[in-house]
Amino acid sequence: MTRASQDALSRTALSVFRLNGQFLGVSEKLAEPAGLTAAWWQVLGAVLPEPLPVAGIARVMGITRQSVQRIADLLVREGLAAYEPNPAHRRAKLLAPTEEGRAAIGRIDPGHAELAAALARELGGQEAFDDTVRVLARLSEAMETVGANFRAPTAGADPDDVQGA
Template sequence: MTSDTLLDLGVLTGQLMRAIQDELFQRLAEGGHPDVRPRHGTVLAHLHAGGLRATELAERSGQHKQIVGTIVDELVKLGYVSRQPDPADRRAKLIVPTDHGRDEIETARAILAGIERRHREALGADGYTDFKRTLQRITDRQRGWRDDDGGE
């Protein structure tokens, strides 16, 4: 494929994300987590065993707190997380993974590590590291588009 025929950045990154999600969620379903959907990653991808407040999850995921709250409600019903008092502030709640939630998080991380390992082997360690560094730089620059000269 020549540079003239390369898809635009939005299409490429969208296709990459969907392809990764397709594999991840199929394998999660096969591994005992058939109810988890891509939107649940807004919470589960950022959660750790000690839990986080919904506001922290919103900041880390880039989603509104109301969206995070809705997803947490779903995950509570599915048995992946619980709301517990924050020992640092009893008025606040922590979103904490249950045993089932911790298993999903560990399984998802292992699947994603395998996907990365497969691409690293295909591109070579240096090529894959260069790809990720470049993608991270583009992502960081895009996040700051309002600060750029017109975003161009």
């Protein structure tokens, strides 16, 4: 790996960490009037198109199954989601939004639309926004590919000999 690549990786990681914090902050603001947290919104949003098992939600979101399980149980307790039988797996129930959960997500929509429009303007229009989405999706795909095979070098190893580097 060249020094330029290392610097680019560091800048990218720091930018993504900052962006994650920014998204979480604004998501909390958007979700609060609907009686949700950003995490609750994230899990409910993952199952809006179709019910999913907790492990499937975790894969889609890129977080641990245990984190999703904790949030899913809270959503069920609050009446925003329900567990349904899973025809593909007897023990791994599917999480599905209830009508109350769908209504809560619907209350977020006006603020979400306003934020999307503001971001599109700030980025220079919808085409620039779409380009940004494509670049971030490509970065995520690359990290998935590289990260799946990456092994950190042992002390004193030559960085050029590390698989995945």
